[in-house]
Each structure stands twice: as C-alpha cells, then as structure tokens.
Amino acid sequence: MSELRFDELRGEQVDYAIHRQDRTFLPPRDHCPLCPTPAGAVGTAAETEIPFPAFEIAVFENRFPAFEAPLGAAEVVVYTDDHDASLGTLAPARAEELMWVWRQRYQQLGARADVDYVYIFENRGVEVGVTLHHPHGQIYGYPFLPPVPTLELAADQRLGGCAPCRLMQGELEDGRRLVHQNDAVVVYVPFAARWAYEAHVVMRQHRRSLLECDARELRALAGALQALQRGYDALFARPFPYVMALHQEPTDGAARGGHLHVEFYPPLRTAEKLKYLAGSEQGAGAFISDTLPEQSAAALRDAIARAA
C-alpha cells in the first residue's frame, strides 16, 4: 500500500501512502472515531475504532497508515476516552501510565526487524494539520533511519560525546532559557530554537530511550510534559498548537546512541500569528525566527508557573 522512494538530490527517503488521501477529516464531535463505542453499539454503524464503552489508554494500528508491516508501522495512541481532555489535563496517574504505554510500544516495535526507528509524536491543533481533535498521539515505526535522528547522531560524533547531555549542561549553566525542571527532567527553550516557543524536555541522566528510565524518571517525565503543556495553553489563554516529537535511540540494531528527549515545535509566534515554513526553510533549509529564545523562555517560564 505504501511505497518508499529515495530522493537522490537531498539524500532522503520519501514515503508515498496513497490511500491516506481519503482519511477522516475533522468529523463532527458525535462521529469521533476515537471516542468509546456507546454501550450496545458494537457491530453497528455507531461502533468507533475502540469497541468498548470506556477505556483508559488505547493503542491500535492506524486505519490510514503511512507505514505498514512488513515495511514499518503506524499506530494511534488515544490518551483517554474524554474527548475534551489533553495531555496537560490528564490525571497525573494517567499521564504516567502513558509513559509506560510509550515504553512498551517502543520495545515491541523496536524489536521488529523492519523497524529502524520508533518515533512517538503528537500533532496538536488544526494549525499543524490535525484531522481528529480527540486527544491522541501517533507512533511511526520507520523502516529506515530518518534525517533528523541521523543529524543528532552526527552531532554526537562532532561533539565527541552525547550532544543532548552537553547542550543540557550548557542550558543549566546559562539558566536564561530554562523554563521548568524536576529531579529527573530539564525543560528549556534551546539556544538556537527554530520556533518562537520551541521547548526541549530532556532527561537529566543519560538515558538512550524510555527502556532505560526507571519508574521515578517516567513519572517525572510525565509531570514535566504536563507542566509544559499547561504552560503553553496558559501562554495565550488558548489551546496551543504544536508538534511533539520523542527522540530516542534507533532500533536498527546498530545501537549508535541517542538521549531521550521530547521536542515541541509550536507554530504560533504571537497569539494570532503563525510561523510559516516558506522560501528560506523549504528551499534552503535555513530557519528564520523573529523571536529571541531568551524572551520566549521568560514568557513561557511565567506561563508554566501560572498554570502550575
């Protein structure tokens, strides 16, 4: 169903998933495919993707997959059966449980020979093309090592050690861009942020993946992600769109490193204005930002404190 082609000019794989042209697009609320199936409606037209009247967290294969076995995977992770919740408003125990679900999927998908990189992510908001509002994320099991993790591994080589370890240490020493931290996790707007309110959520200790984190660290990670997301929503007093991206060790068997961290790319540069990826970003690959990371970090730090 899907087809990979190698772009010789940029040296990157492009994936064609033709059947996705017809995927469900912003259905009305009472037709949400990620809501629970009403009691007694299993087997009827009212059955959703989740054939239970209630659930905590649900994971299933994407009905419109970008990748399919035996050439990768595409899964949906529904955070809750509450249509109006979000990562930030989940009960802390549920958010912690989500970390264990991610961990289990990383392990299961990563063990597959056709999955070279397990990528857990969330698109939030119509501004980043979301087609279903029910709180959920996705997991891609790429059958190749994608460009961004490749660049991060190259950074380890260039710096002669773990790049996220070194960059986090620099942020802790500088301090101006820190927005939140706890025992196990540090959150900051990076020195060279591409997006006005970009934030990186980084494990304090060198953990290549969720598999290396203990229960205390997973709880701390959930707490930091929730604090950040509530801060984002408080920043402009509106649901804050973003792409959330987990970067971990590749699962291609070469075990070349990696340091678990979560990157957030929010497209808003003010309450109303979006950052577009246009000429410079698309055609040259060079990001232009009109916001200094120190300024947005100060605003985000205040918003996280307000929302705590």
Add this chain to the structure above:
Amino acid sequence: MSELRFDELRGEQVDYAIHRQDRTFLPPRDHCPLCPTPAGAVGTAAETEIPFPAFEIAVFENRFPAFEAPLGAAEVVVYTDDHDASLGTLAPARAEELMWVWRQRYQQLGARADVDYVYIFENRGVEVGVTLHHPHGQIYGYPFLPPVPTLELAADQRLGGCAPCRLMQGELEDGRRLVHQNDAVVVYVPFAARWAYEAHVVMRQHRRSLLECDARELRALAGALQALQRGYDALFARPFPYVMALHQEPTDGAARGGHLHVEFYPPLRTAEKLKYLAGSEQGAGAFISDTLPEQSAAALRDAIARAA
C-alpha cells in the same frame, strides 16, 4: 539587527531577525507598499517603497531584512507595477527581463565577501505566509552555505557527477513525470517529490548559475517558468500557492558546483486540502505524501497544455 546561532543538535544555522515581528501584514489594496507612488505623492504619506509613478521591475533592500550587510543581504524583487499580475501573466519580454535582473543580482550579491549563497525565491499565497499580494519575489544573500544546497553538493559527490544532470537524464528517459520542455529547459515532477505537485525546472545543459546562461537560455527559462505557473493556476482554476526556489552555484569562493534549477513546492494536495509539515516532517525529517508523482504529473501536464 539580526543574529546567527548554530544549532549543535541539527548542525544548522538559525537566523534571528527580531525586528521582523512588526513587518507589514496583508495591507489593504490601496496601501500596497509595492505599488507605484501616485504622481506628485513622493515625499507624502502616500509614497510607497517605489517612488515612481510607473516601473517595469524594481529591486530594493527589504525594509524588514532577515539578513543585512555586512552579514548577508535581503532584497525584494517586484515583477511589475500591476498589482494583479503574476509571474505567469507577465508579458514574455518582461519575464525574460526578470531573468536578467536575477542574473545581475546573483552576480552583484555573489561578489560580496559576506554572501556565501545567493538564493532567489518567491512565496506565493497566504498558504505559505505571504504578507503582500503584489507580485514579487525575494533574494537572500546567506552569510553561510545553507543545508539544502549542502545536501545537493553532497549528492554530486555521492553520484560521482552532477546530480541534476543525471536526474534530468533519468526523467527524460522515463518520461512519465515530464510536464513541459523546450530547447533549453526540462520541467518534471521529480521521482521522489515531497509535495503532490512539486516541479523542477532544470536547464538542459550543465549551467552552474544564471551567469553561464546565454540570452536564448534565459528566454527559454522565463518561458518554462511562465508555462508552469499558468498550468498551476489552471490545475484547480484558482491562484496556486507555492514556494519557488532557485538553486545555483554557491558564491563562497569555493566553486564547488551546482546546476541551475528552479524547484516549486506547492502546499495544495487537492483543490481544497493542504499538506502540512507536521510530526514526521518536522520531528523526523521524513516526508509523507499521499499522491504519486506519476499521477500528479499527468494532471499538471494536461493543465499546462490547457493554459498554453
């Protein structure tokens, strides 16, 4: 005014142009800063960026520059004084003249020690963040070699010769993705297109930049760009948004190759639906497309023929 920071994690420069936060945003038609200044209004509040009652093509420094001397350049190129024209509807002689203007700016900016890469581009349509509708393009003189040209030079190394020469030859032999050609220029949807209606306009002969093109080739390039743009507008019978990107030889003095070609990235995947750069593209760098290049090439080829 602007500041460059090196992102160690991705190995890329990020540019901060803080003053751009306040740039002119979709002004009403009678306040267009790229229209001519009415006769007698020079020196009054009605004076635009162009203090003449009529003009053919105008080039000036961007008032809200991403780059400024002595650390690069940012210029605006206004194609015509007709607010409602577009690249495709310019008189052929004017479009040809535009190629000579681009050529002159490439030469002038490229000769500067602080400009390593001259990047001529156009953002068209609010879908790619356009803030002024008057037909115009831009030129950035990057004070560094940006990521995408760097990848293209790496492709030359990997393929052991000019990558665009080889890829164009492959497209000519295959034929299924060709959409237009003339004596000097070949236009196709590339084999591994990222965007549904992406097209590459490639010089048939190996020309590293506009400087190596003769008058006949520049005329042919203008004609191909106009034919493509009219075809785009005919495709869904609406002004077709895109990013247009000229790739040429770097001007950093190292003269490492390059092959003049123009890439178009249109965000529409159907008449109404946009392609968003979301989780996979932003966080992993892997493009997912739901349209096969052979299918979109057939539709675009027909549209170009209809609009001829």
